Amino acid sequence: MADNLQQPSALRTSIRLSLQYSFLYAVLSALVFALAYGFTQYEVEDWVLDQMRSDAEILSEIYQDSGANALISRVDALAEVSFENARIFRLVGAEGAVISGNLLVGFDGPVPRFVPAEDLQLKGASNDEVEGYWMREDQIGPYSLIQGSGDHIVAEILEALGLSLVIGYLAVVLLGLVVGVRVGRITEQRITAISQTLSSVSSGNLSARIPAVANARDDLSRVSGEINVMLDRIKRLLESQEQISNDIAHDMRTPLQHLRQRLEKLRNSPSVAPEDVSASLEQTEEIIATFNALLRIAQIEAGNRREMFERTDLAQIIANVVEVFEPAAEDEGVSLTIDVPDTALDVLGDRGLLTQMLSNLVENAIKHCPQGTTVEISGQTTPSATILRVADNGLGIPAHDRERIFQRFFRGE
Amino acid sequence: MRVLVVEDDRETAEYICSSLKALGHVAAHAADGKQGFLDALDSNFDVMVVDRMLPGLDGLSLVKSVRNARVATPILFLSALGGLNDRVDGLEAGADDYLVKPFAFSELSARLTALARRPPMQVEETRLQVADLEIDLIRHSVARAGEEIAVQPREFRLLTYLMKNADRVVTRTMLLEAVWDFHFDPNTNVVETHISRLRNKIDKPFERPLIHTVRGTGYSLHG
Numbered sequence: 001m002a003d004n005l006q007q008p009s010a011l012r013t014s015i016r017l018s019l020q021y022s023f024l025y026a027v028l029s030a031l032v033f034a035l036a037y038g039f040t041q042y043e044v045e046d047w048v049l050d051q052m053r054s055d056a057e058i059l060s061e062i063y064q065d066s067g068a069n070a071l072i073s074r075v076d077a078l079a080e081v082s083f084e085n086a087r088i089f090r091l092v093g094a095e096g097a098v099i100s101g102n103l104l105v106g107f108d109g110p111v112p113r114f115v116p117a118e119d120l121q122l123k124g125a126s127n128d129e130v131e132g133y134w135m136r137e138d139q140i141g142p143y144s145l146i147q148g149s150g151d152h153i154v155a156e157i158l159e160a161l162g163l164s165l166v167i168g169y170l171a172v173v174l175l176g177l178v179v180g181v182r183v184g185r186i187t188e189q190r191i192t193a194i195s196q197t198l199s200s201v202s203s204g205n206l207s208a209r210i211p212a213v214a215n216a217r218d219d220l221s222r223v224s225g226e227i228n229v230m231l232d233r234i235k236r237l238l239e240s241q242e243q244i245s246n247d248i249a250h251d252m253r254t255p256l257q258h259l260r261q262r263l264e265k266l267r268n269s270p271s272v273a274p275e276d277v278s279a280s281l282e283q284t285e286e287i288i289a290t291f292n293a294l295l296r297i298a299q300i301e302a303g304n305r306r307e308m309f310e311r312t313d314l315a316q317i318i319a320n321v322v323e324v325f326e327p328a329a330e331d332e333g334v335s336l337t338i339d340v341p342d343t344a345l346d347v348l349g350d351r352g353l354l355t356q357m358l359s360n361l362v363e364n365a366i367k368h369c370p371q372g373t374t375v376e377i378s379g380q381t382t383p384s385a386t387i388l389r390v391a392d393n394g395l396g397i398p399a400h401d402r403e404r405i406f407q408r409f410f411r412g413e
Numbered sequence: 414m415r416v417l418v419v420e421d422d423r424e425t426a427e428y429i430c431s432s433l434k435a436l437g438h439v440a441a442h443a444a445d446g447k448q449g450f451l452d453a454l455d456s457n458f459d460v461m462v463v464d465r466m467l468p469g470l471d472g473l474s475l476v477k478s479v480r481n482a483r484v485a486t487p488i489l490f491l492s493a494l495g496g497l498n499d500r501v502d503g504l505e506a507g508a509d510d511y512l513v514k515p516f517a518f519s520e521l522s523a524r525l526t527a528l529a530r531r532p533p534m535q536v537e538e539t540r541l542q543v544a545d546l547e548i549d550l551i552r553h554s555v556a557r558a559g560e561e562i563a564v565q566p567r568e569f570r571l572l573t574y575l576m577k578n579a580d581r582v583v584t585r586t587m588l589l590e591a592v593w594d595f596h597f598d599p600n601t602n603v604v605e606t607h608i609s610r611l612r613n614k615i616d617k618p619f620e621r622p623l624i625h626t627v628r629g630t631g632y633s634l635h636g
Contacts, residue, residue: 278629281517288515289598292495296597299496308498323567324593327606356597363601 014191018184025180026173033165040161041154048134048149056138056145063140071140075100084127086150088120094142103146111137111146120148127152190220194227206235237302244298251290259283300353312354314345314379314388321358322377325366333371334392336362339378347386361390369394414459414529415439419449419475420491421467425514429462432518433525446470453479458486460529462521465492465503473506480507487528491516500596519630523582541576544636546615546623548576557615567592568611575624575634584631608632 055078063071072091079089079102090103098106102123116132133148193210200208209231210224262280266272322336329336347354358377365375373394380387397405401412416433420426421444430440441456443449446467453461453475461479465472476488487510490503495513503511510524541548545558553569555562564572571592575583585604589595608624616622625633 281629284515285517292513295495308501320593324595324599324603324607325601326567327610328601328603331606351594352596355595359595359599363599366601 014184014188015181018180019177022173022177022180025176029169029172029176033169037158037162037165041158044154044157045134048154049136052134052136052147052149055147056136056140059145060138060140063143068141068143071143072100075145079123085122085124085130086127086153088122088133088148088150090146092144092146099143101146103148106146111135114151115148117150126150129155131155187220190224194220194224197231198227201231201234206231206238240298240301244294248291248294251294252287255283255287255290259287308350309348310350311346312349312351314347314354314386315340317351317354317358318345318377318379318388321355321362324359325362329362329366329375332366332369334366334369334373334375337374337376339376341380343381345379345381345386358388358390365390365392365394414525415441415457416525416529417441417443417449417452417456417458417461417486419443419446419452419461419467419472420464421445422464428518429521432522436522444468446472446475450475450478453484453486454482460525461486461488462491462525463488463508465490465494465499473502476503476506476508489521489524489528491521517630519582519627520584520586523584523587523631526581527578527583527587541573541579543576543579543634544621544623546576548572555615557619562614564611564614567607568614571607571611572615575632578634580633580635582627582631582633587631 059071059074062074075089075091078087079100082088082102085102088101088103090101090106091099092106093099104121104123112135114132114134117126117130120133127150129152130150132151134151135146135148138145138147190213197208197210209228212224213221259280262276262283266276266280269276318338318340322338326336362375362377365373369375369392373392375390375392375394378387378389378391380389397412401410404410405412416438418426418429418433418440420429420442423444426442426444430442433440441452441458443452447469449461449463449467450470452458463472463475467475470478472490472492476490479486479488488508489510489512490508491512491514492499492503493514500511500513509528512521512524539549539551541550547556548554548569550573553566555564555569555572571588574588574591586598588604588607589598612622612624616624621636623634623636625635627633
């Protein structure tokens with residue numbers, strides 16, 4: 001048993017679990033971040049292509065409203081304001097003559113979607129960071145318009161995004177790891193506290209309890225609480241067991257001594273007197289009765305009769321016990337009265353034990369009350385409990401004895 | 414009566430058998446559960462005494478098997494297992510009575526006699542009579558020498574039990590169990606006070622007493 005409770009394995013369990021969760025967390029975060037990156041890239045490219053399409057539409061409107069010259073001058077202007085060839089244009093006439101633009105050479109066949117910068121011949125110097133251009137071709141009246149957008153803006157946006165995502169990712173994973181290990185360590189410390197308590201108990205220290213953790217209302221606290229309750233119960237049971245052994249020793253010794261004396265006397269006497277034999281037998285009966293009573297108390301205190309509990313009518317038990325003791329009470333000059341409601345007085349309990357409890361109380365009242373006393377046995381049901389009361393108008397129990405009457409074998413004066 | 418004693422402790426078995434024989438009964442002994450089971454099937458006993466803890470076949474299983482074999486012989490469990498639930502277990506297995514060791518032979522003998530004379534399939538009697546004492550179980554009336562006697566319900570139940578076991582000894586514990594369902598011994602002499610009340614009504618006004626005290630054991634009702 002003790003080998004299974006060694007602390008290293010407990011440490012490994014909690015730390016390993018938190019590491020596993022951290023790893024899973026990192027993989028999931030990476031997936032989410034990669035998705036974010038991909039979406040952004042797609043959106044930015046889309047935005048660039050949209051801009052070229054909207055430019056083509058505006059130029060087409062200019063041509064329709066104001067004619068070819070306006071179109072040409074506008075393309076000229078666009079090509080002119082394009083800083084470091086961020087945007088490139090090429091306007092070609094119906095007969096193939098180049099009319100305007102900073103893209104010097106056109107394409108054979110259809111225009112590709114993306115062209116590397118080194119494949120293009122441009123007027124003037126280009127930005128070093130441009131690696132290629134997204135291209136678009138439109139037909140405006142008789143003219144063919146080729147436009148391109150440099151990828152450096154997109155690249156820069158993505159670069160900035162990528163950088164922040166990576167930094168963020170590292171921060172998230174690191175934090176996850178730190179928190180995970182910390183939580184794991186706290187859990188591990190608490191598990192260690194539990195296992196230390198348990199091994200302390202199994203090595204004989206029955207008073208050891210798992211220390212409570214402030215403000216913790218989690219399942220570990222619940223389990224700790226339950227273990228503590230169980231330990232309390234085990235301790236009580238053992239104490240009661242010990243108490244019983246002591247009681248047996250104490251209560252048996254004297255009658256056994258008497259019995260032994262009688263038997264020795266019988267052995268030594270020449271003739272056996274029947275009274276002596278009867279007295280010995282009575283002594284034996286007494287010992288057996290004490291023994292049975294002690295065992296019964298032990299069993300009741302162990303509480304293993306609870307499984308036998310069933311719906312029991314308390315009123316019926318009261319009626320039966322009063323019936324049994326009424327003649328004896330009359331002889332003592334004590335009157336017994338019953339006060340129970342007409343409705344059922346059902347409780348969940350053991351008929352035999354409830355009967356014995358009630359008869360102990362009634363018997364005690366009859367024995368110790370002076371003549372003329374009334375003992376009232378009443379039962380009532382309140383919303384929260386069923387109450388059984390045995391009350392007499394006799395001497396009562398002195399205040400200083402009231403705590404002690406629940407001790408086994410206690411007798412008041 | 415013919416008694417089968419299934420008991421593995423030799424001293425106890427001998428004590429029971431010889432005491433029974435001294436009373437004029439026939440006692441057969443089986444020292445283990447299997448032998449006890451075979452004997453129970455073979456011979457026609459009036460009553461059986463069975464120990465709970467037996468070699469071969471334990472007492473509970475023995476009683477269950479005997480009952481499964483449709484043997485209706487009354488069975489008394491005689492056991493050192495005196496726990497609160499043991500009694501219930503024993504009766505549920507099919508036994509008719511339960512006596513905890515250590516026991517007094519007079520108690521065992523009284524209980525066996527009460528069990529043995531009980532007819533297997535009881536015809537509901539409506540009237541019981543012992544000498545000139547009569548009770549009517551339906552009208553709940555008691556009469557002695559033709560004279561109606563008023564009794565309380567509790568006295569009637571006690572008297573009924575004594576009448577049903579007329580000529581036999583009933584012990585204090587038998588009365589406590591059968592009449593009041595008390596499975597423990599109160600310190601007060603409750604049985605004595607009840608008997609004394611009953612005597613005042615059915616014996617005192619008449620010349621011949623019917624309720625007799627059996628010293629150290631209990632009571633017996635006979636003419």
